[in-house]
Amino acid sequence: MARVEVRRLTREEARRIAVRAQLLDAERPTGLLDVVARLTFLQLDPTAAVAPSADLVAWSRLGDGYRPGHLRQALEHERALFEHRAQPVPKEPVVVMVRPMADLGLFLAEMAMWPSGRGQVRRWLDDNDTFRRDVLEVLGAFGPLSSRDIPDTAAVPWASTGWTNERNVTQMLEFLGSIGEVAVAGRRGRERLWALAARVYPAGVGVVPVEEARTIRHERLLRALGVAREQVVGDVGAPAEIEGTGGAWRVDPGATAAGFVGRTTLLSPFDRLVHDRKRALELFDFEYTLEMYKPAAHRRWGYFALPILHHDRLVGKADAVADRRAGVLQVNAVHADVRFTKAMTAAIDAELAALAAWLELELVRPR
Numbered sequence: 001m002a003r004v005e006v007r008r009l010t011r012e013e014a015r016r017i018a019v020r021a022q023l024l025d026a027e028r029p030t031g032l033l034d035v036v037a038r039l040t041f042l043q044l045d046p047t048a049a050v051a052p053s054a055d056l057v058a059w060s061r062l063g064d065g066y067r068p069g070h071l072r073q074a075l076e077h078e079r080a081l082f083e084h085r086a087q088p089v090p091k092e093p094v095v096v097m098v099r100p101m102a103d104l105g106l107f108l109a110e111m112a113m114w115p116s117g118r119g120q121v122r123r124w125l126d127d128n129d130t131f132r133r134d135v136l137e138v139l140g141a142f143g144p145l146s147s148r149d150i151p152d153t154a155a156v157p158w159a160s161t162g163w164t165n166e167r168n169v170t171q172m173l174e175f176l177g178s179i180g181e182v183a184v185a186g187r188r189g190r191e192r193l194w195a196l197a198a199r200v201y202p203a204g205v206g207v208v209p210v211e212e213a214r215t216i217r218h219e220r221l222l223r224a225l226g227v228a229r230e231q232v233v234g235d236v237g238a239p240a241e242i243e244g245t246g247g248a249w250r251v252d253p254g255a256t257a258a259g260f261v262g263r264t265t266l267l268s269p270f271d272r273l274v275h276d277r278k279r280a281l282e283l284f285d286f287e288y289t290l291e292m293y294k295p296a297a298h299r300r301w302g303y304f305a306l307p308i309l310h311h312d313r314l315v316g317k318a319d320a321v322a323d324r325r326a327g328v329l330q331v332n333a334v335h336a337d338v339r340f341t342k343a344m345t346a347a348i349d350a351e352l353a354a355l356a357a358w359l360e361l362e363l364v365r366p367r
Helices: 011-021 032-039 053-065 068-077 101-106 108-113 120-127 129-142 168-179 210-225 277-284 342-359
Strands: 007-009 042-044 081-085 096-100 182-188 191-196 227-229 238-242 249-251 264-266 306-310 313-323 328-336 362-364
Touching (some): 007 011, 011 227, 011 238, 011 249, 011 277, 032 042, 032 053, 032 068, 032 210, 042 053, 053 068, 053 264, 068 081, 068 182, 081 101, 081 182, 096 101, 101 108, 108 168, 120 129, 120 168, 129 191, 168 182, 210 227, 227 277, 264 342, 306 342, 313 342, 328 342, 342 362
Parallel strands (some): 007 238
Antiparallel strands (some): 042 096, 081 096, 227 249, 238 249, 264 306, 306 313, 313 328
């Protein structure tokens, strides 16, 4: 067996590869579909203290050329993107993602196999097979519909200690979406509208076998991250060592730090550059905790503090909130993790002003 050469990277090189892979260097992408294809997904999250996370992620890459309506257009009218839920596990939150419709075939085989075993979900679906067929029949006749428009004919209620307890229609739709029998066709405000999957997904999509699909997804995820731990992407890419860190890394074989030119921007707390808090600490010396669930008195950086990227460093957090009734983007504080130079301060100020302008709000900062 041929010896596999381990690629050795400095932390600066690893950071630059990671920033470039996430489309956060000076060379901006050309449009929303390019962003989603390269990042592999945008995470949908209802928190909108500044703006919904998916919109913030797109704005961080595209600037003021991106408008939130672009995402809705791509999802509901062009059908270039689709909503995909990570396979739901009882008592675990459902992660909702927007993915390229061109990648649908990479998920269909796993969707068809879910749920495996005889766990709570499988038993509940078996007990409510008539309810399942009722939901599909109503959607076939009258969809798209919201969950409240669909009669609850469950024989056995969904049991949970959380908010989903006896929310039978909602749970059935979630599970049928995971199986691939229904799909989100649009939204009415924050309310999802469901339809038969055949009316949302294109016809003739090739189903990629499970193991092959996982390998392709891991390769694309590694390309989107630049460098990652094996636990995240498996054994795709090339093995790597990064100075000052222990353990095994994988690096995208095509990634390079050469010719890197950075810029300054504000990130969503859910942005993939910082989402893995341990990786952010190892590569960027960046400590971060999302503090929206902490009492105000216990917060260090703010309810929805925005990480600040300056070239290849994460240099601080901006505690900001959009008060749309007052028409302002209120910046309560800018927390510096490193000593800001005049150039850094000017670049961060300019980015805060750009964010306010994009939100069509007046920028208000503490005296």
